[in-house]
Amino acid sequence: MKSSILVVGSVALDSVKTPFGEVDNALGGSATYFSVAASFFSQVRIVAVVGNDFSEDYSAIFKRHNIDTKGLVQTDGKTFRWKGEYNHDLNEARTLETQLNVFKTFKPKIPASYRASEYVFLGNIDPELQLEVLRQIKHPRLVACDTMNFWINGKLEELKHTIGKVDILIINDGEARMLATEANLVQAAGKIRAMGPRILIVKRGEYGVLMFNEGSIFGAPAFPLKEVYDPTGAGDSFAGGFMGYLAQAKEITDETLRQSIIFGSVMASFNVEKFSLGGLSKLTRTDIDSRFKQFKNLTHFETL
Amino acid sequence: MKSSILVVGSVALDSVKTPFGEVDNALGGSATYFSVAASFFSQVRIVAVVGNDFSEDYSAIFKRHNIDTKGLVQTDGKTFRWKGEYNHDLNEARTLETQLNVFKTFKPKIPASYRASEYVFLGNIDPELQLEVLRQIKHPRLVACDTMNFWINGKLEELKHTIGKVDILIINDGEARMLATEANLVQAAGKIRAMGPRILIVKRGEYGVLMFNEGSIFGAPAFPLKEVYDPTGAGDSFAGGFMGYLAQAKEITDETLRQSIIFGSVMASFNVEKFSLGGLSKLTRTDIDSRFKQFKNLTHFETL
Numbered sequence: 001m002k003s004s005i006l007v008v009g010s011v012a013l014d015s016v017k018t019p020f021g022e023v024d025n026a027l028g029g030s031a032t033y034f035s036v037a038a039s040f041f042s043q044v045r046i047v048a049v050v051g052n053d054f055s056e057d058y059s060a061i062f063k064r065h066n067i068d069t070k071g072l073v074q075t076d077g078k079t080f081r082w083k084g085e086y087n088h089d090l091n092e093a094r095t096l097e098t099q100l101n102v103f104k105t106f107k108p109k110i111p112a113s114y115r116a117s118e119y120v121f122l123g124n125i126d127p128e129l130q131l132e133v134l135r136q137i138k139h140p141r142l143v144a145c146d147t148m149n150f151w152i153n154g155k156l157e158e159l160k161h162t163i164g165k166v167d168i169l170i171i172n173d174g175e176a177r178m179l180a181t182e183a184n185l186v187q188a189a190g191k192i193r194a195m196g197p198r199i200l201i202v203k204r205g206e207y208g209v210l211m212f213n214e215g216s217i218f219g220a221p222a223f224p225l226k227e228v229y230d231p232t233g234a235g236d237s238f239a240g241g242f243m244g245y246l247a248q249a250k251e252i253t254d255e256t257l258r259q260s261i262i263f264g265s266v267m268a269s270f271n272v273e274k275f276s277l278g279g280l281s282k283l284t285r286t287d288i289d290s291r292f293k294q295f296k297n298l299t300h301f302e303t304l
Numbered sequence: 305m306k307s308s309i310l311v312v313g314s315v316a317l318d319s320v321k322t323p324f325g326e327v328d329n330a331l332g333g334s335a336t337y338f339s340v341a342a343s344f345f346s347q348v349r350i351v352a353v354v355g356n357d358f359s360e361d362y363s364a365i366f367k368r369h370n371i372d373t374k375g376l377v378q379t380d381g382k383t384f385r386w387k388g389e390y391n392h393d394l395n396e397a398r399t400l401e402t403q404l405n406v407f408k409t410f411k412p413k414i415p416a417s418y419r420a421s422e423y424v425f426l427g428n429i430d431p432e433l434q435l436e437v438l439r440q441i442k443h444p445r446l447v448a449c450d451t452m453n454f455w456i457n458g459k460l461e462e463l464k465h466t467i468g469k470v471d472i473l474i475i476n477d478g479e480a481r482m483l484a485t486e487a488n489l490v491q492a493a494g495k496i497r498a499m500g501p502r503i504l505i506v507k508r509g510e511y512g513v514l515m516f517n518e519g520s521i522f523g524a525p526a527f528p529l530k531e532v533y534d535p536t537g538a539g540d541s542f543a544g545g546f547m548g549y550l551a552q553a554k555e556i557t558d559e560t561l562r563q564s565i566i567f568g569s570v571m572a573s574f575n576v577e578k579f580s581l582g583g584l585s586k587l588t589r590t591d592i593d594s595r596f597k598q599f600k601n602l603t604h605f606e607t608l
Contacts, residue, residue, distance in 0.1 A: 088487045183392045185510075186530045206489075207511035210528060219525030219602050224514060226490045258605040289608060298523050299603050301562040304593060 009123020026276035030123035033233035037240025039065035047071035164196035223269035241267030313427020330580035334427035337537035341544025343369035351375035468500035527573035545571030
């Protein structure tokens, strides 16, 4: 039986413009990117909310990846919408419009059949809601969590409460420095790990990832790509590949965590090569394993 | 017999302030950092100019590292001086003062005993002077070159002439994008390699290094450090460790190039841990090899 991962986060309709093209109302959101990326490795259960504008075409994408949508609640109103654009360097999105819509009153309710999920990913939502999710899960084997500067600035105490209860925190480097109020990343990692998570994963966009585990640091570059079309969802695709592979590994060791980091990086690299879910949706496990091997070529050097 | 490397570049007296302290008139300059870093692996021959304010204490540092200073010319006037400071993030120096002094009229003259040097490193100086150096060397086995945005903006044609004659170009990522007028680094690398250098090494500061070789990309993170005191000279220490190790390796292969990248990263990491040459000057080969092994731990993951 496949291991199962519960993810809570946003399902959104994104309108994105980059120097290479644009899409309107494409399926997006943190829980979406996470789910699709993780679905290549594990059984995924999604908890999120959509509006009554959420058509069958969108649902079909989850179905195609065998994602359990019992926790995807449809309510009156419009689905969360985000509109943004990227400049030529593709490093940072400029938000043009955010319509929270049904997401504004989202109260995650975990279906009974999800409550024994072994692996839990708390996507980047209000830390109070993240905690609310944890209260409804019984004895998960591993909980990972994402957050952002908005919550670090606005709900620091609540956020600290949440991350005090998770095993892995996955954030970007600017957020790590902000959360720890410390410019040096190694020292910031020490401070953040002292807040609760035994593992800190720091995402550095096109520069790759660092993982701080007890007594061990792992660093991996991002996969150098000839064409990057749309970075939207890269961080969530990373988290999905990471958790997806980790959940199906038999043990959680520094070694399987390192491999999971690489699978996360693989999924993020595929994701940014196309708009919306175009980079992930048609992959096969062979494509994924082949890029994993390319990562080995990218980083390998002989010992003395 | 040790392989010998000729380096041409600046020898400077640096006054540097960071949030962690400051030094006045400390020995610095591209040729200095390069030489000291490379001296742990190979015989180094330096070509540079200093003024009559250049005391015995400074010369003693070169002597201690067995650096051949026959090409270090002393002339009337003051030594090149640079004054700069770094903010808390330590990413970019703010130049407070530059006194070119004797460097203004520097015309590198290669001593007869240097002319058969097998390995040549052209530090970041006027591309016309770099070319002048190459004209005086006979049949080097390998030439590497550094440059900066100042020359890309101001002497692009001369620079292209120089890099058309080198084997390896070592620059930072912003400079690579500027030189290629291309935001995507993989595509920029293709364009730059088409200008001449068969190998492009892109330095990314705290994020590490990428090397583009024929049919192969190698990526290494920078060594995560708990304390970074002074980033001055990191790029030149990297180049010194890289060329130093490569020159003593028996063959120039993708494998020895990768190991050389790691030795370069090792030397850069030691350099930034102290002010001026304090991080490099007291090292032993054991310290260096030990950090090389730590790099392996940092980047290793098991294949499937």
